[in-house]
Amino acid sequence: MAGTDTRTATIAVLVENEAGVLARVIGLFSGRGYNIDSLTVAPVDAEGRLSRITIVTSGTEMVIEQIKAQLDRLVPVHKVSDLTLEGPHLVRELALIKVVGRGEHRVEALRLADAFRARVVDATTESFVFEMTGNAEKIDAFLALMRPLGLAEVSRTGAVAIARGTRQIAA
Amino acid sequence: MSAPSLSATPSGTDQGDAAMKPGAEVVLQALKDQGVEVIFGYPGGAVLPIYDALFQQNHIRHILVRHEQAAVHAAEGYARSTGKVGVVLVTSGPGATNAVTGLVDALMDSIPIVCLTGQVPTHLIGNDAFQEADTTGITRPATKHNYLVKRSEDLAAVLHDAFHIARSGRPGPVVIDLPKDILIKPAPYAPPPKPGAPHRSYRPVLDPDPAAIREAVRLLKGARQPIIYTGGGVINAGPEASALLTEFVRLTGMPCTNTLMGLGAFPASDPQFVGMLGMHGTYEANMCMWQCDVMLNIGARFDDRITGRLDKFSPNSKKIHADIDPSSINKNVKVEVPIVGDAARVLRALIAAWKEDATPFSRAQIEPWWRRIEEWRAIRCLAFTQDMTPGAIIKPQHAVKRLFEITRETGRDVIVSTEVGQHQMWAAQYIGFEKPNKWLTSGGLGTMGYGLPAAMGAQIANPDALCIDVAGEASILMNIQEMGTLAQYRLPVKVFILNNEYMGMVRQWQELLHGGRYSESYSDALPDFVKLADAFHAKGLRARSIEELDPVIREMIAHPGPVIADICVAKDENCFPMIPSGAAHNEMILGPDQEKNAARVTDEGKVLV
Numbered sequence A: 001m002a003g004t005d006t007r008t009a010t011i012a013v014l015v016e017n018e019a020g021v022l023a024r025v026i027g028l029f030s031g032r033g034y035n036i037d038s039l040t041v042a043p044v045d046a047e048g049r050l051s052r053i054t055i056v057t058s059g060t061e062m063v064i065e066q067i068k069a070q071l072d073r074l075v076p077v078h079k080v081s082d083l084t085l086e087g088p089h090l091v092r093e094l095a096l097i098k099v100v101g102r103g104e105h106r107v108e109a110l111r112l113a114d115a116f117r118a119r120v121v122d123a124t125t126e127s128f129v130f131e132m133t134g135n136a137e138k139i140d141a142f143l144a145l146m147r148p149l150g151l152a153e154v155s156r157t158g159a160v161a162i163a164r165g166t167r168q169i170a171a
Numbered sequence B: 001m002s003a004p005s006l007s008a009t010p011s012g013t014d015q016g017d018a019a020m021k022p023g024a025e026v027v028l029q030a031l032k033d034q035g036v037e038v039i040f041g042y043p044g045g046a047v048l049p050i051y052d053a054l055f056q057q058n059h060i061r062h063i064l065v066r067h068e069q070a071a072v073h074a075a076e077g078y079a080r081s082t083g084k085v086g087v088v089l090v091t092s093g094p095g096a097t098n099a100v101t102g103l104v105d106a107l108m109d110s111i112p113i114v115c116l117t118g119q120v121p122t123h124l125i126g127n128d129a130f131q132e133a134d135t136t137g138i139t140r141p142a143t144k145h146n147y148l149v150k151r152s153e154d155l156a157a158v159l160h161d162a163f164h165i166a167r168s169g170r171p172g173p174v175v176i177d178l179p180k181d182i183l184i185k186p187a188p189y190a191p192p193p194k195p196g197a198p199h200r201s202y203r204p205v206l207d208p209d210p211a212a213i214r215e216a217v218r219l220l221k222g223a224r225q226p227i228i229y230t231g232g233g234v235i236n237a238g239p240e241a242s243a244l245l246t247e248f249v250r251l252t253g254m255p256c257t258n259t260l261m262g263l264g265a266f267p268a269s270d271p272q273f274v275g276m277l278g279m280h281g282t283y284e285a286n287m288c289m290w291q292c293d294v295m296l297n298i299g300a301r302f303d304d305r306i307t308g309r310l311d312k313f314s315p316n317s318k319k320i321h322a323d324i325d326p327s328s329i330n331k332n333v334k335v336e337v338p339i340v341g342d343a344a345r346v347l348r349a350l351i352a353a354w355k356e357d358a359t360p361f362s363r364a365q366i367e368p369w370w371r372r373i374e375e376w377r378a379i380r381c382l383a384f385t386q387d388m389t390p391g392a393i394i395k396p397q398h399a400v401k402r403l404f405e406i407t408r409e410t411g412r413d414v415i416v417s418t419e420v421g422q423h424q425m426w427a428a429q430y431i432g433f434e435k436p437n438k439w440l441t442s443g444g445l446g447t448m449g450y451g452l453p454a455a456m457g458a459q460i461a462n463p464d465a466l467c468i469d470v471a472g473e474a475s476i477l478m479n480i481q482e483m484g485t486l487a488q489y490r491l492p493v494k495v496f497i498l499n500n501e502y503m504g505m506v507r508q509w510q511e512l513l514h515g516g517r518y519s520e521s522y523s524d525a526l527p528d529f530v531k532l533a534d535a536f537h538a539k540g541l542r543a544r545s546i547e548e549l550d551p552v553i554r555e556m557i558a559h560p561g562p563v564i565a566d567i568c569v570a571k572d573e574n575c576f577p578m579i580p581s582g583a584a585h586n587e588m589i590l591g592p593d594q595e596k597n598a599a600r601v602t603d604e605g606k607v608l609v
């Protein structure tokens, strides 16, 4: 029987840029009870009318294989690529992080932001908005540090990912 | 996401005649160019332009059903009995929502359907307009694919694309939602893309990987206890696939079993056929699955009615699975040799590879296996006793057996559909199918009310065939209104009701699993089916006891028009063999004497359906 070990998979999906395609993908995950840890989507090729969806999911090997096969059989899907399986790849996420506070906390927040290479994109005498890119763990770590310092609000994009080196995903 | 663009434009579309005509005429032109001869439909405000265009042409025949669900089942019956795409036309809102059950049925059973739904005009979409429903939203999980046509330029291409999607790869239902303004405004027409022109994004794999085929042959040649298990995919692949399956099974000398959806792919009368497998399959078929060392699955999806308890499913076998849909492979059951491809091409490749492969294979190697199979067969798991003294109660099994024998005597082309329940299983067990496309049943969704409209659709496609719906008295009432359609089009469909006055399948589970508490499963206040037939301009017949059975069957067949035959059968008969839910293949209940085994079904088993 199939193993019960689970793993995380970062899956890139090239799709037709058309109304409804996102609903199909999300409906597939909810309808079949698969996890979505994160999902991002944007057009990547206006001429070729393609969008790219990046999904981070987790499950047993059998479930992840099933997810990929199910995605691939959606009519507007061109290509499904399991970046986690296929080799080295980069995963990045963008976060905007609002920290509200005064005095010592404010100084400490700024110092930590610098250490994490988070940029200050907005500031008032009582607040900062930091912009940060990185993988989810890095952002999580930064957020944990900001919490006692006045973390007020977070907006994250979810992961985007691409293979390292010359490897490409093409329709 | 950004503005809708025409995703559907299949590459290779000819520019064609750019003359503009009203959208409704473009729709009909596309249907005609797709070879459509019949559509099943029901009118309403949003589709009036199509009905108007239909009125003014002679190429396409419209069959007016009495309920949109029946339109889809009729199209399924038409499709399954011909291999063509079934076409449905319904109005917006309630027309579309009524069609949903049929669409899911077709999705579960991989039946090619194109369903045109009317929609409110584009400028009203989202306004809660009269008879507006979010049809593409509702049908997204009910279809293989769906479209909302928002631009006239896309109309022709979407129609052609829909037919391509419905019939290629793993077939399924496709919905095209057509706003009324799109049907009225002039639209350009382009003929279908050239056959074989690659689709932009949908390209199912048809040819199997030769290495996988060689590996399959290697395993099969080494087998001592093989089983060939095939399903609906072989039917989907066309009659040639069934012929190739028969050739391959005979070439290898191996036993063959079919799923409910696969019946007819291999001749039931062949000695190598061990019957249907699964929950109500034969003892020998299920024991083959339990004991085999190599299993070859072609076009079947390891459904839970087949596997029973997954962790005990065929524990000692190496498994080969050929399927056109990669998502069917390794879904429930992990296999050693996955093969993605069309069943006909897989079988052709297997036959060639079997002959090429130098490894000797002699029947002697599977002789001991056949001896065991014969022992299992000798149990005669489908045997029953019918009291033949006049006045005796008719057993439902006997009624089906006689229906089969008497229809066979006629030598006519017989097509059987069913409703859902015990009668469906008895039909599967006691009617032998020699050829594909003669058996229409709702397997995956198990939709009561499927059989009558399906038989109707098959009768339209096969005017000379003897089309029979083996029905239960409860199921038949779910689409009984279609008797009106039979009358209007003079369709001589025979409705053969095994009337046990119970939702028998429900009653059986209540008896075996719920302490005999028959909660709401008695068919009370039934109509008089003979009078009902009369009211619908059909012939009504009734058999009350054994001596009336054969004459009623013969009269039913001889009558040139539609018939309802009300066969009053034993009320308490259960359908055996049965593998209780959550049990393994070797825990089969063979007959009434073993019913107590069901009492051991655990709560874990009871949660299963």
Ligand SMILES: Cc1cc2nc3c(=O)[nH]c(=O)nc-3n(C[C@H](O)[C@H](O)[C@H](O)COP(=O)(O)OP(=O)(O)OC[C@H]3O[C@@H](n4cnc5c(N)ncnc54)[C@H](O)[C@@H]3O)c2cc1C
Binding pocket: B108, B109, B110, B169, B170, B171, B230, B231, B232, B233, B234, B236, B237, B258, B259, B260, B261, B262, B276, B277, B278, B279, B280, B281, B298, B299, B300, B301, B302, B303, B305, B306, B322, B323, B324, B325, B328, B341, B342, B343, B344, B420, B421, B424, B425, B442, B443, B444, B445, B446, B447, B505
């Ligand atoms: C009351 C009731 C009791 C039932 N009891 C039983 C039972 O005892 N035994 C039983 O068998 N069933 C039973 N069923 C039916 C069961 O629920 C399933 O519908 C059935 O077993 C599925 O059949 P299948 O595996 O052949 O798959 P199908 O649903 O027919 O699927 C076909 C498979 O073939 C693939 N395919 C499609 N086209 C092609 C092609 N061209 N080439 C290759 N592959 C292709 C598809 O991708 C799919 O995986 C019962 C149903 C009901 C309602």
Ligand SMILES: Cc1ncc(C[n+]2csc(CCOP(=O)(O)OP(=O)(O)O)c2C)c(N)n1
Binding pocket: B419, B420, B421, B422, B423, B424, B446, B447, B448, B471, B472, B473, B474, B475, B476, B498, B500, B502, B503, B504, B505, B506
């Ligand atoms: C639309 C629908 N509703 C409910 C069911 C559940 N169900 C399965 S079999 C059955 C009873 C069918 O009774 P009948 O048609 O008399 O057939 P029998 O089992 O008695 O042969 C029911 C209610 C179903 N399959 N379909």
Ligand SMILES: [Mg+2]
Binding pocket: B421, B472, B473, B474, B498, B499, B500, B501, B502, B503, B504
């Ligand atoms: Mg009944």
